[in-house]
Amino acid sequence: MPRLLKALPLILAIAALSLVATGCGTSNTQARFVNAIPDTHDYGEVGLDVQVSGTKEFTDVAFGAASASTYVGIPAGSVTIEGFETNTSTEVFNEQNVSLSSGTQYTLVATGFATGTNGDNVIFLNPTDNNTEPSNGQVSFRVINASPSGPTAVDVWILPAPVNTPLTEPATISSVAYRSASNYYTTSYNSGGGGFLLYVTVSGNTSSPIIDGQAILQFGGVNEGSIRTIVLTDVANGTPQRMNSNAILLDDLN
Numbered sequence: 001m002p003r004l005l006k007a008l009p010l011i012l013a014i015a016a017l018s019l020v021a022t023g024c025g026t027s028n029t030q031a032r033f034v035n036a037i038p039d040t041h042d043y044g045e046v047g048l049d050v051q052v053s054g055t056k057e058f059t060d061v062a063f064g065a066a067s068a069s070t071y072v073g074i075p076a077g078s079v080t081i082e083g084f085e086t087n088t089s090t091e092v093f094n095e096q097n098v099s100l101s102s103g104t105q106y107t108l109v110a111t112g113f114a115t116g117t118n119g120d121n122v123i124f125l126n127p128t129d130n131n132t133e134p135s136n137g138q139v140s141f142r143v144i145n146a147s148p149s150g151p152t153a154v155d156v157w158i159l160p161a162p163v164n165t166p167l168t169e170p171a172t173i174s175s176v177a178y179r180s181a182s183n184y185y186t187t188s189y190n191s192g193g194g195g196f197l198l199y200v201t202v203s204g205n206t207s208s209p210i211i212d213g214q215a216i217l218q219f220g221g222v223n224e225g226s227i228r229t230i231v232l233t234d235v236a237n238g239t240p241q242r243m244n245s246n247a248i249l250l251d252d253l254n
Helices: 002-024 038-043
Strands: 028-035 048-052 055-061 072-075 077-085 091-100 105-112 122-125 138-145 153-160 173-177 185-188 196-202 211-216 226-232 248-253
Touching (some): 028 055, 091 122, 138 173, 153 226
Parallel strands (some): 028 105
Antiparallel strands (some): 028 072, 048 055, 105 122, 153 173, 153 196, 196 211, 226 248
């Protein structure tokens, strides 16, 4: 019995450490947020504050070219994601039961339109990201179609500059439907130094590109691999509403 009594404090200490470790082991994931809601400009061009299960994780995320934040750690599991006009309690959208897996990276995208009651017309996308570095001298692209007023599906060409010939099939990435993300496409970086040019057309039609040679800056190199995500959006408050002729480019890796 004396030996057991001497050992009891050690047993209790181990148990306490175990409880602390369990409490600190809350399941987390990483995410960034893109505001692709074109009529958030109706709110005086303010951005969005975004809460995940009641905690503000993203602040003043504007619609437009610089609308993606860096990755932050957020809870995994089934979460509620709410968007508010920056520094107000005015709710723009409320997306419940968004499933996020532990240890995964996500690009969270709010698209659709904010003009419905309590954001009823907002669509929420949460594609998973793969930021495993490609081989040296390789670059990877992925396309997210978040343009509610664009074609049902689009074809995408990502070509090393300069491009001196008309677009021909097959496209680099084919049939990217609204509300979907493509697989990653990997190619050699442009060693000529001209970067890449982006073309987007109605799926199956190479004429009259919607995005007609948008310049994508040179990146990657012989000794590193790089990744970029391209987000297609509407124009801000267009009349009529239509796909933007400039996409958002996210710097995923290198």
